[in-house]
Amino acid sequence: MKLNSPIFDRIRVKPTEGRRQTADQSACQWPGCTCAATHRAPKGRLREGEYWRFCLEHVREYNHSYNYFAGMSDEAVAKFQKDAITGHRPTWKLGQNGKPPGQKQRGRFFGDFGDGADPFGVYTELGANARPRSENPQGRAIRNAERKALDTLGLEPNASAADIKARFKLLVKRHHPDANGGDRTCEDKLREIIQAYNYLKTARLC
Secondary structure, eight states: OOTTOGGGGGOOOOOOTTTSOOOOOSBOOSTTOOSBOOEEEEOOTTOTTOEEEEOHHHHHHHHHHOOTTTTOOHHHHHHHHHHHTTTTOOOOOTTTTTOOTTSOOOOTTTSOOTTOBOTTOHHHHTTOOOBSSOBOTTSOBOOHHHHHHHHHTTOOTTOOHHHHHHHHHHHHHHHSGGGGTTOOTTHHHHHHHHHHHHHHHHTTOO
16 A cells, blocks of 8 residues: 555544634633633624624633624614615516616516517516417417417418318328328328317317
8 A cells, every 4th residue: 555645635534633623712702701712703784794802711601692783773673684685686576677667668588579479468567568368360369289289280370260171171181191102101290280180170279
């Protein structure tokens, strides 16, 4: 075994009595006390990061009477506790982007959607300027399943019942095995087309 291996430099061992860190020998800051200052205590609100140095007896006495909210009214304490939930950072409702209500919102995520869609009406409900959901010219909301079925047929959401039927007949003729010399590789596609058409028919769109 090599005793000069670099591995031994990373081994952590319990220090001997002589290597242990000794307590801070500065005097206790409690008036009239000359004991060693072995503990520290926070100086209080608005002085974060600053500490008193006390002996064990006086740090216990200090902590027993310590009040972070000393000098604050009940309203101020309640506001402080509420703001502490978010780390005292400003917050606003989803979609407002930190701007006053009524003002047109523009932002990276919840700004002016323009022609963008909000399928579930989340951003509109919370104040963003977005269309609640995609609609056809007749004003009826288009469900996701309907949109998927129309997409399978290669149609737009505003397709009429006549368009759906005509497109279905065309695609069936195009993908039917009889129209492809008995080739059955298009059966999966044909099955999707039939399922999409049946769904639209069930939804009374055609």
